[in-house]
Amino acid sequence: MERILKGLSRFQKRVYPKHRDLFQKLALGQRPEALFITCADSRIDPCMLTQTKPGELFICRVVGNIVPPYPDAIGGVSATIEYAVGVLGVPDVIVCGHTDCGVMKGVLNPEPLEPLTSVTAWLNYAQPARKAAAAQEEALAGPEFLLAVTERNVLEQLSNLGTHPSVAARLEQGDLQLHGWVYDLGEGIVTAYDPDRAEFVPLESPQPKLRAVRHP
Numbered sequence: 406m407e408r409i410l411k412g413l414s415r416f417q418k419r420v421y422p423k424h425r426d427l428f429q430k431l432a433l434g435q436r437p438e439a440l441f442i443t444c445a446d447s448r449i450d451p452c453m454l455t456q457t458k459p460g461e462l463f464i465c466r467v468v469g470n471i472v473p474p475y476p477d478a479i480g481g482v483s484a485t486i487e488y489a490v491g492v493l494g495v496p497d498v499i500v501c502g503h504t505d506c507g508v509m510k511g512v513l514n515p516e517p518l519e520p521l522t523s524v525t526a527w528l529n530y531a532q533p534a535r536k537a538a539a540a541q542e543e544a545l546a547g548p549e550f551l552l553a554v555t556e557r558n559v560l561e562q563l564s565n566l567g568t569h570p571s572v573a574a575r576l577e578q579g580d581l582q583l584h585g586w587v588y589d590l591g592e593g594i595v596t597a598y599d600p601d602r603a604e605f606v607p608l609e610s611p612q613p614k615l616r617a618v619r620h621p
C-alpha cells in the first residue's frame with residue numbers, strides 16, 4: 406500500500422500539474438473513442454497497450470472478459486455496456502482476452518476453483534468456448550489449446566454482446582463496430598479476429614514507407 410500512496414503523491418505533485426489542462430477539460434465531460442472490455446488481470450494495462458490518454462477509453466474490467474448474454478446477470482457489466490453504447494455512444498467495442506488467463510485455465514481445470522462459488526458460477530459463461538474448441542483438443546498441445554479456448558471465448562462474448570438491447574439497436578443502425586482481440590502478455594502482440602479469414606491475425610501498426618534512395 407505504501408508504494409501506491411507514494412505513487413499518488415507523485416501523480417499530484419509532478420504528473421497532474423503537467424497535464425492540468427487535459428484534466429480540467431475532462432472534468433467537464435467525456436467522449437471516449439471505445440468501450441474496452443478486458444480481464445481484471447493485473448498484467449493488462451489497456452491505456453498503456455493502446456497508448457490512450459484519460460478520457461479516450463471507457464473500460465470494463467471483469468474476470469475472463471466475460472459478457473453474460475442479456476438478460477442474464479444484470480449488473481455491473483450490463484450497466485457498463487448500456488451506458489457506454491447507449492448514453493456515451495461509443496463507435497467501437499473491443500473485447501480483449503489475453504494469454505495465461507487464470508479464468509480460461511479454470512475453464513479447462515475447474516476443480517481447484519470449486520470452493521469459489523462466485524468464480525465457478527461466472528466460469529459457466531465461458532463453458533461454450535470450451536465446447537466450441539473441444540474438437541481441437543486432441544490436435545493441440547496444452548498451451549495451444551488454452552489459446553484456442555481464449556480466442557473462442559472472445560468470440561462467444563462478442564456474440565453475447567449482440568444480445569444486449571443497446572448494442573443490438575446500434576448494430577441495426579450500422580454505427581457500432583465490434584472487435585475481438587487477444588493480447589499476448591509476454592510478447593506485446595495483439596491479434597484480432599478477422600471474419601473473412603475466420604481466424605485471429607496479428608494487428609500491426611502501419612509500417613513507415615521507405616524513402617526512395619537516391620544514388621549519386
Ligand SMILES: [Zn+2]
Nearest residue numbers: 444446506507
Ligand atoms: Zn484473465
